[in-house]
Amino acid sequence: MTEELAKHKLIQYIKERVPISENESEVITSYFELRHLPKKSFFIQEGQECIYHGFVISGTLRVFYSDPKGLEHVLYFGFADWWVGDIASFNTHEPTHINVQALEDSWILTFSKDGIEELFLKVPILERLFRIMAQRTLSVLQKRFFLTVSANAHDRYKELIERHPGIEQLVPQHQIASYLGILPESLSRMKKQLLHKK
Amino acid sequence: MTEELAKHKLIQYIKERVPISENESEVITSYFELRHLPKKSFFIQEGQECIYHGFVISGTLRVFYSDPKGLEHVLYFGFADWWVGDIASFNTHEPTHINVQALEDSWILTFSKDGIEELFLKVPILERLFRIMAQRTLSVLQKRFFLTVSANAHDRYKELIERHPGIEQLVPQHQIASYLGILPESLSRMKKQLLHKK
DNA sequence: TGAAAGCATTGACCTATGTCAAGGAATATA
DNA sequence: TATATTCCTTGACATAGGTCAATGCTTTCA
Numbered sequence: 001m002t003e004e005l006a007k008h009k010l011i012q013y014i015k016e017r018v019p020i021s022e023n024e025s026e027v028i029t030s031y032f033e034l035r036h037l038p039k040k041s042f043f044i045q046e047g048q049e050c051i052y053h054g055f056v057i058s059g060t061l062r063v064f065y066s067d068p069k070g071l072e073h074v075l076y077f078g079f080a081d082w083w084v085g086d087i088a089s090f091n092t093h094e095p096t097h098i099n100v101q102a103l104e105d106s107w108i109l110t111f112s113k114d115g116i117e118e119l120f121l122k123v124p125i126l127e128r129l130f131r132i133m134a135q136r137t138l139s140v141l142q143k144r145f146f147l148t149v150s151a152n153a154h155d156r157y158k159e160l161i162e163r164h165p166g167i168e169q170l171v172p173q174h175q176i177a178s179y180l181g182i183l184p185e186s187l188s189r190m191k192k193q194l195l196h197k198k
Numbered sequence: 199m200t201e202e203l204a205k206h207k208l209i210q211y212i213k214e215r216v217p218i219s220e221n222e223s224e225v226i227t228s229y230f231e232l233r234h235l236p237k238k239s240f241f242i243q244e245g246q247e248c249i250y251h252g253f254v255i256s257g258t259l260r261v262f263y264s265d266p267k268g269l270e271h272v273l274y275f276g277f278a279d280w281w282v283g284d285i286a287s288f289n290t291h292e293p294t295h296i297n298v299q300a301l302e303d304s305w306i307l308t309f310s311k312d313g314i315e316e317l318f319l320k321v322p323i324l325e326r327l328f329r330i331m332a333q334r335t336l337s338v339l340q341k342r343f344f345l346t347v348s349a350n351a352h353d354r355y356k357e358l359i360e361r362h363p364g365i366e367q368l369v370p371q372h373q374i375a376s377y378l379g380i381l382p383e384s385l386s387r388m389k390k391q392l393l394h395k396k
Numbered sequence: 397t398g399a400a401a402g403c404a405t406t407g408a409c410c411t412a413t414g415t416c417a418a419g420g421a422a423t424a425t426a
Numbered sequence: 427t428a429t430a431t432t433c434c435t436t437g438a439c440a441t442a443g444g445t446c447a448a449t450g451c452t453t454t455c456a
Contacts, residue, residue: 067348075340088337091330097344120326127325128318132289134332139286141336142273145343146295149379150265152442174403181347186443188405350412372433384413386435403452408445415440422433 001107003034006057010109013055013081018129028126031119032109037061037102043110044086050096051113053085059106060170064178065098074179077103077171083133084108103171153182154190199305201232204255208307211253211279216327226324229317230307235259235300241282241308248294249311251283257304258368262376263296272377275301275369281331282306301369351380352388 007029014020014028037043037059044050046066061078075098078084089096090113111119120127147156157180160167168176177187205227212218212226235241235257242248244264259276273296276282287294288311309317318325345354355378358365366374375385 065344065348067344069348071348073344073347075343087333088340091333091337124322124325127322127329131325131329131332134329134336135285135289138332138336138339139289141339141343142286145273145339145346146263146265146271148343148346149271150263150267150269154442172403182442183444184404185406185445189443192405352412370433380412381414382434383415383436387413390435397456399454399456401452401454403450405449405451407448410445411441411443413441413443416438418436420433420435422431424429424431426427426429 001034001036001058006034006107006109007032009057009080010055014126014129017132018125020123020125024123024125027122028119031115032111035108035110037106037108039102039104042099042101043084043108044096044098044100046097046099047095049093050086050089050098052110053083053090053113053116054100054108054110056080056082056084057107057109059108060103061100061106061108062103062171062175063098063100072178073181074175077167077175077179079170087134103175148181153180153186154193156180157187157190199232199234199256204232204305204307205230207255207278208253212324212327215330216323218321218323222321222323225320226317229313230309233306233308235304235306237300237302240297240299241306242284242294242296242298244295244297245293247291248284248287248296250308251281251288251311251314252298252306252308254278254280254282255305255307257306258301259298259304259306260301260369260373261296261298270376271379272373275365275373275377277368285332301373346379351378351384352391354378355385355388 010032011020011025011029014025020028032055034057035043035054043054043061044052056078058080061082061084062074063076063078063084064072064074066072076082078100084100086096086098088094089098116126120130147159151159157176160176160180173187174184177184180187182190208230209218209223209227212223218226230253232255233241233252241252241259242250254276256278259282260272261274261276261282262270262272264270274280276298282298284294284296286292287296314324318328345357349357355374358374358378371385372382375382378385380388
């Protein structure tokens, strides 16, 4: 992975969403830094102040929360073209409660809190991009929330598989259980039941 | 409630968040309309395309989702200074899945999809306001999600009461149960247990 | 290549919360 | 003020998913 290729991917992503000039592209990329995340390494860890945000170029990350009992709850998996970070901590400067970890060797482009504020002044249309992104993310999370409170684990599993075919090849099963909000034992039993029903 | 007072409240709200000129205030308020919602009436109903958004001036609303079994799940209660609407449907033009209903006589200021897009061009700093609002909402929903998946109904109830003292005087108990993701029977039993433990 | 660590599966049992049904209290409406 | 709704409580029972423990299968890495 080269810096140049990564930045090209970022600009592609942005150009599909808001119009920017060649000059603005230059300015934008100057605020991003390429970072390699070896498998199992953390981009963000709970307890830290989260002053960086990342745009996934390649690889797979998991974004999760460790509850007081020590159980981990996956909020989402980050693949190419996704953003990872904690907006809450990013804005309030308080320590974050989430973790972002690479499930395999990954590459991300990062920007800092101070950087993006400066960049918003230089390229104001990014304010629009980030509004739209936040609103999209909000819609997605709202849907996830409603599914979590209204459907059982069985149906949530089917929904995930349909929405994301092939995810079982990318992510270990206990991480999928964590995403679904159940224990690995329960997922294992569920899959057995599904086989018998067919 | 007068139109003038309502619009004054809106401008106050905005001025606490981003700088705007007197002239911009005028422009902004011209895009909003005051609307009275009698108790039990709906501002938004599932199945409709959701082209309006509302800013609550007074009263109490509930924002909820009806699942396929017919159970209702409250996403949040809207009090003064809150926004109500469905960003997903607002953006995609698809029919919304949520409902917004007045729990008591309420007043809201509404704006339309087309209106806000025009307004963003005239007062670009609103783009920033809406980005910040969307990001805040996202943080709040993320926290609610993690609480829902990691704490039992008992602890979720205590968290709600602490975060929102007096809510039990404002909202009927079965609505609170719906917010917590349990049935009214379960909440009733829980409260009995809490009394015995003291 | 072989030990260690991590992962998936299975079993027996447990618990929080749902389900269904009934009666009583509170609130709204005529 | 009477009556109809809606809301709250309680009971008996059901069930999805959690808990704990054991076993074998992979993957990792020295």
